[in-house]
Amino acid sequence: MQTTKTISQHPIAPTQVVQTTAFVNNQPYTIIPGETILSFLRRHFGNDTVPTLCDAPNLEPFGSCRVCSVDVALTANGSTKAQASCHTPVMAGSYIYPDSDRIQQLRKNIIELVLTDHPLDCLTCEVNNNCELQTVAARVGIREVRYPDGKNHLYKKHEKDHSHPYMTSDFSKCINCFRCVRACDEVQGQFVLSMAGRGFDSHIVKGQDVSFNDSDCVSCGACAQACPTSAISDVFESKSIVYDKKVRTVCTYCGVGCNLEVAVRADKIKSIQAPVNAAANGGHTCLKGRYAFSFHNHGDRLQSPLIKRNGVFETATWDEAYEYIAERLTQIKNQYGPDAIGGISSARCTNEENYIMQKFIRAVIGTNNIDSCARVCHSPTALGMQRTFGTGAATNSIIDLEYTDCIMVIGANPTDAHPVTGAKIKQAALKGKTLIIIDPRKTELVKYAQYHLQLKPGTNVALLNMMLFYIIKEQKEDKDFIASRTEGYDAFKQQMLNLNMDEMEAITGVPKELVRDAAIAYASANNAMSFHGLGVTEHSQGTFTVMQIADLAMITGNIGRRGVGVNPLRGQNNVQGAADMGCQPHQGAGYLDVTLPEYHKKYESFYGVNLPQHAGLKIPQMYDAALNQKFKALWVIGEDMAQTDPNTQHVVKAIEQLDLFIVQELFMTETSKLAHVILPGASFLEKSGTFTNGERRIQRVNAVVDPLPGTKTDGRIITDIMNKMGYKQADFDAPTLLNEIAQIVPFFAGVTWDNLGENGKQWPVLPDGSDTEILHTDTFKRGLGKFIYSDWRESDEIRKHGKEYPYIITTNRELEHYNCGTMTRRTRNAHILTEDVLLICAEDAAKHFIADGDMVCVESPRGKVDIKAKITDQVKPGVLSSTFHFPEIMLNNITSNERDTDAFCPEYKVVACNIRKSKGKYKNQPAV
Amino acid sequence: MPTKLLLNNEHIPGINTLQVYRNNGGYASVEKALKQMTPEAIVEEVKISGLRGRGGAGFPTGMKWSFLAKPAGVPRYLVCNADESEPGTFKDRYLMEKIPHLLVEGMITSSYALGCNTAYIYIRGEYFYVSRILENAIAEAYAAGYLGSNILGTGYNLNLYVQVGGGAYICGEETALLESLEGKRGNPRIKPPFPAIAGLYGCPTVVNNVETIAAVVPIVNNGGEAYSKIGIGKSTGTKLISASGHINKPGVYEIELGIPVEEFIYSDSYCGGIRNGKQLKAVVAGGSSVPVLPTELILKTAAGQPRLMSYESLSEGGFQTGTMLGSGGFIVMDEDTSIVKNLYTFTRFYHHESCGQCSPCREGTGWMEKIMHKILDGHGTLKDVDLLWDIQSKIEGKTICPLGEAAAWPVAAAIRHFRHEFEAYVMQPSSIKDVKHYYRLNNIEPIPA
Numbered sequence A: 001m002q003t004t005k006t007i008s009q010h011p012i013a014p015t016q017v018v019q020t021t022a023f024v025n026n027q028p029y030t031i032i033p034g035e036t037i038l039s040f041l042r043r044h045f046g047n048d049t050v051p052t053l054c055d056a057p058n059l060e061p062f063g064s065c066r067v068c069s070v071d072v073a074l075t076a077n078g079s080t081k082a083q084a085s086c087h088t089p090v091m092a093g094s095y096i097y098p099d100s101d102r103i104q105q106l107r108k109n110i111i112e113l114v115l116t117d118h119p120l121d122c123l124t125c126e127v128n129n130n131c132e133l134q135t136v137a138a139r140v141g142i143r144e145v146r147y148p149d150g151k152n153h154l155y156k157k158h159e160k161d162h163s164h165p166y167m168t169s170d171f172s173k174c175i176n177c178f179r180c181v182r183a184c185d186e187v188q189g190q191f192v193l194s195m196a197g198r199g200f201d202s203h204i205v206k207g208q209d210v211s212f213n214d215s216d217c218v219s220c221g222a223c224a225q226a227c228p229t230s231a232i233s234d235v236f237e238s239k240s241i242v243y244d245k246k247v248r249t250v251c252t253y254c255g256v257g258c259n260l261e262v263a264v265r266a267d268k269i270k271s272i273q274a275p276v277n278a279a280a281n282g283g284h285t286c287l288k289g290r291y292a293f294s295f296h297n298h299g300d301r302l303q304s305p306l307i308k309r310n311g312v313f314e315t316a317t318w319d320e321a322y323e324y325i326a327e328r329l330t331q332i333k334n335q336y337g338p339d340a341i342g343g344i345s346s347a348r349c350t351n352e353e354n355y356i357m358q359k360f361i362r363a364v365i366g367t368n369n370i371d372s373c374a375r376v377c378h379s380p381t382a383l384g385m386q387r388t389f390g391t392g393a394a395t396n397s398i399i400d401l402e403y404t405d406c407i408m409v410i411g412a413n414p415t416d417a418h419p420v421t422g423a424k425i426k427q428a429a430l431k432g433k434t435l436i437i438i439d440p441r442k443t444e445l446v447k448y449a450q451y452h453l454q455l456k457p458g459t460n461v462a463l464l465n466m467m468l469f470y471i472i473k474e475q476k477e478d479k480d481f482i483a484s485r486t487e488g489y490d491a492f493k494q495q496m497l498n499l500n501m502d503e504m505e506a507i508t509g510v511p512k513e514l515v516r517d518a519a520i521a522y523a524s525a526n527n528a529m530s531f532h533g534l535g536v537t538e539h540s541q542g543t544f545t546v547m548q549i550a551d552l553a554m555i556t557g558n559i560g561r562r563g564v565g566v567n568p569l570r571g572q573n574n575v576q577g578a579a580d581m582g583c584q585p586h587q588g589a590g591y592l593d594v595t596l597p598e599y600h601k602k603y604e605s606f607y608g609v610n611l612p613q614h615a616g617l618k619i620p621q622m623y624d625a626a627l628n629q630k631f632k633a634l635w636v637i638g639e640d641m642a643q644t645d646p647n648t649q650h651v652v653k654a655i656e657q658l659d660l661f662i663v664q665e666l667f668m669t670e671t672s673k674l675a676h677v678i679l680p681g682a683s684f685l686e687k688s689g690t691f692t693n694g695e696r697r698i699q700r701v702n703a704v705v706d707p708l709p710g711t712k713t714d715g716r717i718i719t720d721i722m723n724k725m726g727y728k729q730a731d732f733d734a735p736t737l738l739n740e741i742a743q744i745v746p747f748f749a750g751v752t753w754d755n756l757g758e759n760g761k762q763w764p765v766l767p768d769g770s771d772t773e774i775l776h777t778d779t780f781k782r783g784l785g786k787f788i789y790s791d792w793r794e795s796d797e798i799r800k801h802g803k804e805y806p807y808i809i810t811t812n813r814e815l816e817h818y819n820c821g822t823m824t825r826r827t828r829n830a831h832i833l834t835e836d837v838l839l840i841c842a843e844d845a846a847k848h849f850i851a852d853g854d855m856v857c858v859e860s861p862r863g864k865v866d867i868k869a870k871i872t873d874q875v876k877p878g879v880l881s882s883t884f885h886f887p888e889i890m891l892n893n894i895t896s897n898e899r900d901t902d903a904f905c906p907e908y909k910v911v912a913c914n915i916r917k918s919k920g921k922y923k924n925q926p927a928v
Numbered sequence B: 001m002p003t004k005l006l007l008n009n010e011h012i013p014g015i016n017t018l019q020v021y022r023n024n025g026g027y028a029s030v031e032k033a034l035k036q037m038t039p040e041a042i043v044e045e046v047k048i049s050g051l052r053g054r055g056g057a058g059f060p061t062g063m064k065w066s067f068l069a070k071p072a073g074v075p076r077y078l079v080c081n082a083d084e085s086e087p088g089t090f091k092d093r094y095l096m097e098k099i100p101h102l103l104v105e106g107m108i109t110s111s112y113a114l115g116c117n118t119a120y121i122y123i124r125g126e127y128f129y130v131s132r133i134l135e136n137a138i139a140e141a142y143a144a145g146y147l148g149s150n151i152l153g154t155g156y157n158l159n160l161y162v163q164v165g166g167g168a169y170i171c172g173e174e175t176a177l178l179e180s181l182e183g184k185r186g187n188p189r190i191k192p193p194f195p196a197i198a199g200l201y202g203c204p205t206v207v208n209n210v211e212t213i214a215a216v217v218p219i220v221n222n223g224g225e226a227y228s229k230i231g232i233g234k235s236t237g238t239k240l241i242s243a244s245g246h247i248n249k250p251g252v253y254e255i256e257l258g259i260p261v262e263e264f265i266y267s268d269s270y271c272g273g274i275r276n277g278k279q280l281k282a283v284v285a286g287g288s289s290v291p292v293l294p295t296e297l298i299l300k301t302a303a304g305q306p307r308l309m310s311y312e313s314l315s316e317g318g319f320q321t322g323t324m325l326g327s328g329g330f331i332v333m334d335e336d337t338s339i340v341k342n343l344y345t346f347t348r349f350y351h352h353e354s355c356g357q358c359s360p361c362r363e364g365t366g367w368m369e370k371i372m373h374k375i376l377d378g379h380g381t382l383k384d385v386d387l388l389w390d391i392q393s394k395i396e397g398k399t400i401c402p403l404g405e406a407a408a409w410p411v412a413a414a415i416r417h418f419r420h421e422f423e424a425y426v427m428q429p430s431s432i433k434d435v436k437h438y439y440r441l442n443n444i445e446p447i448p449a
């Protein structure tokens, strides 16, 4: 990749450059002011002009190896001085001699010195033939080493480290280039690695000189990727693996949409690295993307369709399964009508698969009962932002973090759930940008934040109203923006000013002065951007909260330019896409309202069939309808509702009422156990298509290997059944389907498989193929942005049960695992994080005589679970928190039926409960 | 009577207390600067004085001060470099120990001139007891209203802190010092940006040596003009010299720049001649980093002129026949001294003190010591002497900070001027089995393991 590096520590603009050329071997070449000599030379002569060792494309210049030195003179053939090209700014009018004899000798001498201290066992070294030191040594022409004893002085002192499930080290191979230290500091921000000792004795240590396993390492692999030798590597030998091909694809684990480069040998996936030129992740990933791929051919993968007969699953051929399904669906449709059938598509699947699923349900079954798992995460975001702005998607891009001055993170824990974005936010905060965290938990980012508003769960609306109040009261609003771009402000302002801050303070539990300071910091920043996650949406007032976040952006004019905006952090990899593709009961592909005649007609003519004109059922409504015997058949792709949907017993009961329950899955899950038919789908590594990440970036997913024998891609399965049921749908092929999508989804108009290229495009993509980094630059989608006031309302959960169940438990995620862990538990991630725990503060623990590690019985009005206590200061008294990555705990036995009033997203984040030290009774009690 | 500007009151009992110090004219520069002068006027006086940095490089202080960036709303810092770790140099310690208020006074006056409201004295870790002396002086100055807010009722605020270093020579290098002061590992920074633009915590910063800052006091009191008249040519004022080695009167001397080296070595006002009536063999004139010179070149330049104690005269002839004034660590060696052994000590020091950041210095200092060790052990060859020469030439000018050069120069000079001694070492018959016997024979002390 070609990166132009400038000296970024320079806080003051370089003095005006008059001349714009410098000379290389006495020939003039243009310079870009502020660029380094190295990037100047690389720009003109290609990446290999100057050998380097300590320089790396995604790291700041460092200057430790000095191999990149070039001769620089002030006049033609004048007296020269050796300058390290990687960090020295190119001076206009200077004369550069990159390969003078002197310089060649110098480079040779440096490499020779480095080699004296290097075990020369190349032939057996992991990175043999793939080692930057070897390459540079060969290039500078080292023939002999003149120094007396070649024994490596670190050989004995540092044994190889194989303690960690993924990371390895062998510091006898270290050349002290600091790349790993800088990767850990500058890319991940974990500060695990450092250089200990001085001079000749310098050596890398992890933490306080402990093993990888005992250190604070989060296994992001940035150091291993950065290390030019085998000194730090990983168990997959990712850097040096011998491969037949490398396939670029997109990670499936979260909405960041990291690009991955997958090495394949003999049709086996060997390792994954992060391409440095990826717009979404620039050479970085977290351990899920980089290392958690071994689930894909795990022995537990389902490899044949299964049909349940007399209560037991029997293997079936695909034809048998299709036959069975088509027959049963037709029968149910004839008997109860199409609205007795529904589908739940998956935000894990590609756009093409989501599109085809909703088309199947709408055009073949004839109902709008299509929803997706986005319902249980970001449906309030889509709805809330649509109400305020007209578009339910991130207004800006991740790159805007470089331009912003203030970052507000609300109800999100990006360093665990969106690790690459989390790392970028951390880096921004470390560089001195204001960071405001609104969260009931002390998340990792809180350590780097100026303001932490640690509110009581369920009081988001009250807290954001306080912020809006202070901005209005202190007249920090952007009056021009409000006047020209919004409506409804006056009434909004009046209602806001009527609020009583003392009351709000009591409700939220956050001192009003602190709220005021944070609000003023947000409002006074030149550019402020907000990020929010499920801590906003998974509440009874989720949609309102999203609207308030949008209000905050509008009232301060933080919309429509670089470094601002409202940016939901999408949970699953394709939450954005699932909604874009129409997996919603009221909107079809491209968000067109299926109940409006014009759009209804449009869809009818596009699909060539008659379509229903009334909105369908949302997921929770499907359960309710099933319990009322009105809903008979459900087709689910890749969702484990029995573990992840709230109030497990309720869900299970509803599913048990169904006449036909079809599940497409990779593994036998709590949900698939309940199915009548299980169809073995394919993982993201086995399919092609597109994912749309949280910043609306449509990216190409490329099949790395073929689907496991006996499995099919999810899109192919749906296409097969469509044809089986008499609808002529062409064979499933991503580029072809993408063309179809581009014709119906307005903001995909200019998208083709080929023009997406390596880094994809951010929608809206205009017919000419140009894409959009920032939305709402001139007007909102809906014209004027709309201020809508909403009052805080106590959740029914607390209102009904708060007295009897005085604690609030909220749910969260851990870095190592993905949602219910179906995939990540089948990788070595399970060796790193082994169980769900209950976060509880010391005061509450003491009150109930609970010690760290004790089992605690958590009881809610729905049920009980036993879970191990972890005493921490992450939560305040009265608040508990836990995860549901492991089926042993089944935390959703206790979560409630409460949901967002408007978008029906379940309220995972506020559950009334009580605790006591466990008698061990409810341990390991699965739902089924 | 030699002119003294810094140590003139050193023998007055109780001069380390604020009261005695003030009774003898102390803190006059603060009164004068804050009440009668603008910051710009002080910078101007320092420029006129011709004062050059006393930390080693001799960079004109007035010019350094005028480079300090002054963006609005960004704090500026003055940092005093009291890390003094160069072998042979102990003048800063002497000054701080004897007259701590002189440094405190200089810090206040200089901070005012630079527009700093926070200043630091970064002091060598081994000088912990001196740090207590400074802390006491600072506490007295706070109590007397010379520090803190609204100093002398002028509205000027200054807080002065002492930070004790962790015991690394490299932390005397100004950017490593700033890293260390920020609480990080003391690795030098790559430049640009220079501290005057982005120094401590990324803010504009001036780093000056203890003696430099002390010299600001007489400059403000008497005017830059008066200061510039002392000394010779561009070497104005007085300089503290730490004299050590085989001389009769080792110690710290304040000299007027420009006196002959010969006078400094042999006069009873200074070193008092060579100990035990021996002959002079060589001098390291400015701390361990500067080139060693043999008698004939230290007393006279190659052109036959008397060598003077000044920046220009000492460096006359370049590194071929000259050396540097450096930090003023004046190490005298008599005829019995082994240059080879002396160099081994120096290489050991630099090996130990290289921060290890950049490869030429990290590996080079390591190998120079190893090869010196080999030579001293009687296993060296002529090739090793050439290799030493080669390594040093590949370090100089090719590293992040000047420590690499500081390690290379002594090696280059020792071989340049005393190659015959190295040859004598390595030309010993290689059949020597009994190394101890060989040591005795050649009057070599065994090398510590």
Ligand SMILES: Cc1cc2nc3c(=O)[nH]c(=O)nc-3n(C[C@H](O)[C@H](O)[C@H](O)COP(=O)(O)O)c2cc1C
Binding pocket: B052, B053, B054, B055, B056, B057, B058, B059, B061, B064, B081, B082, B083, B084, B085, B086, B169, B170, B171, B172, B173, B174, B175, B207, B208, B209, B210, B212, B213, B401, B402, B403, B406
């Ligand atoms: C390795 C190394 C060590 C240094 N040690 C010191 C020191 O101990 N004291 C000092 O004043 N300057 C030392 N310097 C010089 C400083 O970097 C800096 O030039 C000096 O503090 C500037 O002050 P001045 O202009 O007043 O001389 C050292 C430089 C290097 C490269």
Ligand code: SF4
Binding pocket: A167, A183, A184, A188, A190, A191, A192, A193, A216, A217, A218, A219, A220, A221, A222, A223, A224
């Ligand atoms: S894997 Fe990541 S967190 Fe761990 S040491 Fe390497 S860079 Fe740091």
Ligand code: SF4
Binding pocket: A173, A174, A175, A176, A177, A178, A179, A180, A181, A204, A226, A227, A228, A229, A231, A232
């Ligand atoms: S471990 Fe690798 S990246 Fe780190 S300093 Fe050593 S060689 Fe460089």
Ligand code: SF4
Binding pocket: B170, B187, B188, B353, B354, B355, B356, B357, B358, B359, B361, B362, B399, B400, B401, B402, B403, B404, B405
């Ligand atoms: S020259 Fe030596 S001391 Fe200076 S930065 Fe390089 S390794 Fe460190």
Ligand code: FES
Binding pocket: A051, A052, A053, A054, A055, A062, A063, A064, A065, A066, A067, A068, A069, A084, A085, A086, A087
């Ligand atoms: S690449 Fe420039 S110093 Fe290492």
